[in-house]
Amino acid sequence: MNPLGPGFSIPEGPQWSRPPVPKPFVPQDRLETAQTRQTGLMKPGLIKSGPTLSQDSPRPYPTNPEDLTRGSALAQLSSKASNKTAAPMLPATLGLCLANLEKPPRAAEDANPTPDGWKLPANPNSTPLRPRDLFEIPVGTEDLGPLKIVASSHGRIRALRLQWPEEFQEPAFGAQKAVLIDLCTRLPQDVLFEVVAEGLAAAALPALLAEWGLPAERIRIHPLHLHATPEQVYHPMTMWARDAAVLLRSADEREVLLLPRSFRGDCQVDPKLNRHVVQGTGAAPACLSRTLPDLLVRRSTLGFEGGDVVASRQSVLIGGEVLARNMNELKLSKEAVLELFRAQFGLPVTVVSPPPEFHLDLGFTFLDDHTVAVADPAEGLRLVEGNPEMARLIQATLDKGVVEKYQRAAQQLTAVGYRVVRLPNLCGVGLSTPYLTYNNVLLENYAGVKRVYLPVYDVPALDDCAREIYRSHGFQVVDMPSARLSTKLWGAVRCATGDLRVSNT
Numbered sequence: 001m002n003p004l005g006p007g008f009s010i011p012e013g014p015q016w017s018r019p020p021v022p023k024p025f026v027p028q029d030r031l032e033t034a035q036t037r038q039t040g041l042m043k044p045g046l047i048k049s050g051p052t053l054s055q056d057s058p059r060p061y062p063t064n065p066e067d068l069t070r071g072s073a074l075a076q077l078s079s080k081a082s083n084k085t086a087a088p089m090l091p092a093t094l095g096l097c098l099a100n101l102e103k104p105p106r107a108a109e110d111a112n113p114t115p116d117g118w119k120l121p122a123n124p125n126s127t128p129l130r131p132r133d134l135f136e137i138p139v140g141t142e143d144l145g146p147l148k149i150v151a152s153s154h155g156r157i158r159a160l161r162l163q164w165p166e167e168f169q170e171p172a173f174g175a176q177k178a179v180l181i182d183l184c185t186r187l188p189q190d191v192l193f194e195v196v197a198e199g200l201a202a203a204a205l206p207a208l209l210a211e212w213g214l215p216a217e218r219i220r221i222h223p224l225h226l227h228a229t230p231e232q233v234y235h236p237m238t239m240w241a242r243d244a245a246v247l248l249r250s251a252d253e254r255e256v257l258l259l260p261r262s263f264r265g266d267c268q269v270d271p272k273l274n275r276h277v278v279q280g281t282g283a284a285p286a287c288l289s290r291t292l293p294d295l296l297v298r299r300s301t302l303g304f305e306g307g308d309v310v311a312s313r314q315s316v317l318i319g320g321e322v323l324a325r326n327m328n329e330l331k332l333s334k335e336a337v338l339e340l341f342r343a344q345f346g347l348p349v350t351v352v353s354p355p356p357e358f359h360l361d362l363g364f365t366f367l368d369d370h371t372v373a374v375a376d377p378a379e380g381l382r383l384v385e386g387n388p389e390m391a392r393l394i395q396a397t398l399d400k401g402v403v404e405k406y407q408r409a410a411q412q413l414t415a416v417g418y419r420v421v422r423l424p425n426l427c428g429v430g431l432s433t434p435y436l437t438y439n440n441v442l443l444e445n446y447a448g449v450k451r452v453y454l455p456v457y458d459v460p461a462l463d464d465c466a467r468e469i470y471r472s473h474g475f476q477v478v479d480m481p482s483a484r485l486s487t488k489l490w491g492a493v494r495c496a497t498g499d500l501r502v503s504n505t
Helices: 073-077 092-098 172-186 200-211 280-291 320-330 334-345 377-383 388-400 402-415 460-472 483-489
Strands: 147-149 156-164 192-198 219-226 232-235 246-250 255-259 275-279 296-299 309-311 316-319 349-352 364-366 371-376 419-426 442-446 449-455 476-480 498-503
Touching (some): 147 334, 156 172, 156 442, 172 476, 172 483, 232 280, 280 296, 320 349, 334 349, 371 402, 377 388, 377 402, 377 419, 377 460, 388 402, 388 419, 402 419, 460 476
Parallel strands (some): 156 192, 192 219, 232 275, 255 296, 316 349
Antiparallel strands (some): 147 246, 246 255, 364 371, 442 449
């Protein structure tokens, strides 16, 4: 009997280095396991030539419906084409792992699309479903005593959580690989990584770690097998671990992983389809409650995304859209919602409204308890003026109007007492160019050590400017060149990692 209900399975305990490769998981519901294509799923007007992306889509790959049906090698394997179709796109290790995958039968297409254009069968059982949490994460933290959010600006990184989607095609696969290699080779050698790996990726990852020469003893893999059923819609995991949880600490120094009330509909019911919604990115931190028994995992009564929460030891920044969404969903006043956030995070809260970008951590970084580095697209434009290679990024930055938005945000923070410094910034064009953020960083500040893990893009004018600003504030700069790939998907090193253990020494 599966106590977590249909469509979910999880191993009994954590797998440390190089577990045996399990037999490929073949679901019985005509839907592939935890990947980017649902059999029989189609959106009208699909462009078959390749994925497309709107300029303002937050961390999108692979989330847009028009991208999903051709998003992965696994989708190719399950199509009418031969299994050999996808093999040339994969590293040899993955090709061997997937070559013998049994192809599930194709599902019939529903004639009635959902409001956003998806054609997906409704639950054949018309009895209305109620929301449910597959992991039964306790709601609320009152029994834990006073909690405080772990600062992004201070402490020593001991362990990070990562997500490894079942996505084997570029640009996603290359970005995941580059970020993991950067983290393992550029962070201190005592930092550990807890990696939630989706579906077949969990089987392939141990061999890939050996192929890339990465230390398996520092990387613990937590397999997560989720799929769709007639009563469940599964949205595949992304690599953006930051979004679905924040880390708090209790008065007795216990880490508490706090999940939002519902990450993009996770644990809720799609009213049209009468099917439970499961978000892979929302499920990833929740599953750690089963595989890391010493970790406290709780669900908040508030809605937020980790990219919209930036904390020092003295205060927290949140985005104005987070505040507005909670006011609407909870039917509470602005002050009432702010008080709930203050109580939840254990610190005063400042709202950046309107937020210049879809997540605050693309443009806001605490350098210490009272100093905030704010993105400065105007400086970015000045530094690359006349450079034809930067033409697309210049145009994207102008089109989005972020110069004025960040200037207004910097003035707001100055007015309420923060010291503000500015970092260069340029917007990108998703899937084709990097997004030049120097705010999306990891920081360490403990026992005389000040270190920043800084995204760099091989754009000397901006890279050097950002390095110098951090050095002027006493930080040793460690370059993270993986951002050249990962920010094509709208995220850098902070987006791709979630805090799991941070010490003061």
